[in-house]
Amino acid sequence: MDQGGSRKIFDACVRKEVGMSHQQKTNVWYQSSFELFEKSLNGEATTPLHAIRRGALERFHALGFPTTKNEEWRFTNVAPIAKAAFTPTFGLPGHIPSAKEIERFSFGTPHRLVFVNGHFAKDLSTVGKLSAGVALTNLATAFKQHRDLVDAHFSKYAPFDENPFVALNTAFAQDGAFIYVPEGCQVDDAISLVFVAVGSEPFYIPPRNLIVLEERAQLQIVESFVTTTNASYFTNVVSEISLGRDAVLEHDKLQHESLQAFHIAAIHVRQKERSNFTSNSIALGGSLVRNNVTTVLGAEWCEATLNGLSVGTGTQLIDNHTTIDHAKPNCASHELYKAILDGKSRGVFNGKIFVRTDAQKTDAKQTNMTLLLSDDATIDTKPQLEIFADDVKCTHGATVGQLDENQVFYLRSRGIDEKLAADILTFAFASDVVNRVHVPALREQLEFLVHAKLNEGRKS
Amino acid sequence: MLEIRNLHASVNGNEILSGVDLTVRAGEIHAIMGPNGSGKSTLAQVLAGRDAYEITEGEVLYEGKNLLEMDPEERAREGVFLAFQYPVEIPGVSNSYFLKSALNAIRKHRGLEDLDAIEFLQLVKQRLKLVDMDESFLQRPVNEGFSGGEKKRNEIFHMAVLEPKLAILDETDSGLDIDALRIVADGVNKLHRKDNAIVIVTHYQRLLNYIVPDFVHVLVDGRIMKSGSKELALQLEEKGYDWIKAEAEKSLTPA
Numbered sequence: 001m002d003q004g005g006s007r008k009i010f011d012a013c014v015r016k017e018v019g020m021s022h023q024q025k026t027n028v029w030y031q032s033s034f035e036l037f038e039k040s041l042n043g044e045a046t047t048p049l050h051a052i053r054r055g056a057l058e059r060f061h062a063l064g065f066p067t068t069k070n071e072e073w074r075f076t077n078v079a080p081i082a083k084a085a086f087t088p089t090f091g092l093p094g095h096i097p098s099a100k101e102i103e104r105f106s107f108g109t110p111h112r113l114v115f116v117n118g119h120f121a122k123d124l125s126t127v128g129k130l131s132a133g134v135a136l137t138n139l140a141t142a143f144k145q146h147r148d149l150v151d152a153h154f155s156k157y158a159p160f161d162e163n164p165f166v167a168l169n170t171a172f173a174q175d176g177a178f179i180y181v182p183e184g185c186q187v188d189d190a191i192s193l194v195f196v197a198v199g200s201e202p203f204y205i206p207p208r209n210l211i212v213l214e215e216r217a218q219l220q221i222v223e224s225f226v227t228t229t230n231a232s233y234f235t236n237v238v239s240e241i242s243l244g245r246d247a248v249l250e251h252d253k254l255q256h257e258s259l260q261a262f263h264i265a266a267i268h269v270r271q272k273e274r275s276n277f278t279s280n281s282i283a284l285g286g287s288l289v290r291n292n293v294t295t296v297l298g299a300e301w302c303e304a305t306l307n308g309l310s311v312g313t314g315t316q317l318i319d320n321h322t323t324i325d326h327a328k329p330n331c332a333s334h335e336l337y338k339a340i341l342d343g344k345s346r347g348v349f350n351g352k353i354f355v356r357t358d359a360q361k362t363d364a365k366q367t368n369m370t371l372l373l374s375d376d377a378t379i380d381t382k383p384q385l386e387i388f389a390d391d392v393k394c395t396h397g398a399t400v401g402q403l404d405e406n407q408v409f410y411l412r413s414r415g416i417d418e419k420l421a422a423d424i425l426t427f428a429f430a431s432d433v434v435n436r437v438h439v440p441a442l443r444e445q446l447e448f449l450v451h452a453k454l455n456e457g458r459k460s
Numbered sequence: 461m462l463e464i465r466n467l468h469a470s471v472n473g474n475e476i477l478s479g480v481d482l483t484v485r486a487g488e489i490h491a492i493m494g495p496n497g498s499g500k501s502t503l504a505q506v507l508a509g510r511d512a513y514e515i516t517e518g519e520v521l522y523e524g525k526n527l528l529e530m531d532p533e534e535r536a537r538e539g540v541f542l543a544f545q546y547p548v549e550i551p552g553v554s555n556s557y558f559l560k561s562a563l564n565a566i567r568k569h570r571g572l573e574d575l576d577a578i579e580f581l582q583l584v585k586q587r588l589k590l591v592d593m594d595e596s597f598l599q600r601p602v603n604e605g606f607s608g609g610e611k612k613r614n615e616i617f618h619m620a621v622l623e624p625k626l627a628i629l630d631e632t633d634s635g636l637d638i639d640a641l642r643i644v645a646d647g648v649n650k651l652h653r654k655d656n657a658i659v660i661v662t663h664y665q666r667l668l669n670y671i672v673p674d675f676v677h678v679l680v681d682g683r684i685m686k687s688g689s690k691e692l693a694l695q696l697e698e699k700g701y702d703w704i705k706a707e708a709e710k711s712l713t714p715a
Binding site: 240404409411415416425428431 | 510535538547548553558559565566618622
């Protein structure tokens with residue numbers, strides 16, 4: 001509500017404690033922000049939910065922002081996030097975008113929840129006809145109206161004891177999407193969740209999503225992170241997903257933040273018997289981006305498919321960390337992450353696959369492919385397989401390369417000029433992932449945005 | 461149409477072509493034969509503009525213009541076509557999209573309008589028949605998952621759509637069974653006209669049973685050692701290549 005207020009507190013603290021370390025300053029900053037947040041909660045600060053927030057803040061203080069000495073963050077230096085004072089907000093900004101400005105992120109679906117700087121924008125949101133029992137609302141509302149479901153699932157899948165960003169998100173968890181699909185219900189149209197960042201201030205935007213599919217429920221979700229500003233704000237989003245037996249979920253994510261923005265995201269999934277989870281994660285924007293996708297195959301015959309595409313230009317850093325935990329037998333996972341890196345951009349891929357002692361007959365396949373379009377672009381890629389069962393099939397492979405000369409020559413020898421040949425081949429590399437998205441309107445939008453991004457990279 | 465004079469080309473300092481002379485006129489079919497490693501494919505690639513080769517001497521005139529100065533795409537737009545010995549797989553790019561991009565680039569160069577989607581489809585459907593391929597090949601990624609024979613047929617299909625003036629077929633017969641060979645040869649024969657020329661690079665004579673050349677040249681050690689009529693190909697089939705070499709050496713040895 002009052003950004004100026006928290007800023008004053010920060011300034012006062014820093015003046016008073018000139019000798020503070022960065023960690024201490026950060027702690028003071030987020031502590032004072034948290035106190036403002038509590039005030040904004042108007043008496044709800046005594047709920048069990050809020051106890052979780054307090055615990056998370058405490059844990060965040062203890063952990064601090066990670067340094068590159070932390071193995072999990074070896075290639076990704078988050079010092080620019082740690083050093084800046086991002087301002088939390090406790091309500092919608094005064095000026096919100098027009099429906100027209102965000103129209104293209106509707107993806108042809110009647111169900112669209114819009115969040116501006118992390119806060120639910122009711123006027124921009126539409127919910128079409130849904131089957132009985134389906135809940136589609138914002139988390140702040142769900143805290144009141146679906147308290148049992150929230151208590152049963154909130155903060156149960158995204159642990160914050162090791163990950164300071166999840167802790168920080170949880171501490172300020174206030175709004176985001178809440179989706180509940182009851183047993184046997186198939187939602188026909190995709191649900192679009194649009195997160196728009198606006199304004200010129202360095203806002204802290206911590207959306208928190210909770211998605212619960214009961215037995216045999218089916219759903220497609222599109223999360224898009226877009227902006228109307230080129231400011232340096234900080235999105236720190238966590239999505240928790242619970243899939244009941246035989247549930248099927250496709251989770252598509254379009255990350256198209258400002259090129260000055262920081263985007264840290266965690267998707268945590270818990271899967272029951274025969275459930276099927278697909279994540280398609282497309283990263284185009286952001287100056288420093290870290291995506292964690294973690295799924296626990298906690299019962300037999302589950303399937304998880306994780307696909308990713310990063311397109312980096314300029315000095316962007318796009319880091320994808322995936323974790324697939326094969327905890328039970330007979331599960332399958334397929335993973336394809338691709339990156340196209342131009343300019344001085346950097347990519348990181350770390351693919352963890354655990355196969356627990358129990359998890360016989362696991363079938364896991366991981367592929368990471370990177371196309372480097374310039375001499376200055378770099379990728380750090382690391383498969384990390386930890387296998388404790390003996391009757392399993394696990395494969396992984398990583399390739400890094402430039403455009404294939406034979407392919408370029410083949411196209412040119414048929415009359416296609418060098419630039420168009422490069423465009424065609426680069427886009428073909430990307431379309432392999434884009435084509436795995438099953439929401440047609442999103443696929444079209446992605447084709448458009450990937451093309452535009454590649455052209456922008458060539459100009460710079 | 462094509463005039464190659466004393467062409468020398470090398471890779472990493474190793475000379476592969478050591479003075480090739482060849483003249484091809486419109487309406488003619490030439491066969492270039494020779495043992496493995498004689499430089500046949502290098503010649504084909506050099507003509508198409510592969511930059512892995514360094515031209516150390518000689519010149520190539522195509523319709524009176526210096527071919528070696530042109531980029532590969534410019535050559536293609538001027539009407540030069542190479543059917544690859546090993547057609548390249550392009551995952552993620554449909555045959556149809558690829559051909560449409562190529563055809564429109566060539567048409568633009570010739571001052572013609574782009575074909576719209578319907579006109580293009582009509583054209584490619586008609587040309588597919590020429591090589592007995594079904595329409596499913598249009599939407600498949602270029603050469604990906606094609607059998608060896610399908611790849612070669614696809615090359616001739618591309619040729620049929622792009623209608624080059626000078627087509628160079630590099631070992632188009634290799635990997636083809638007898639039925640496919642006949643289909644490919646029939647296709648090439650139908651595409652042959654008075655105003656275009658075809659250069660067939662091959663190791664074996666069998667393709668020449670179906671596509672009858674006006675001239676047969678034997679390339680050995682980077683030079684054309686012998687030229688003749690189609691009967692020369694039959695002789696080579698019977699006697700191999702060694703006698704040509706021996707004959708050439710004899711003629712080079714001072715008396």
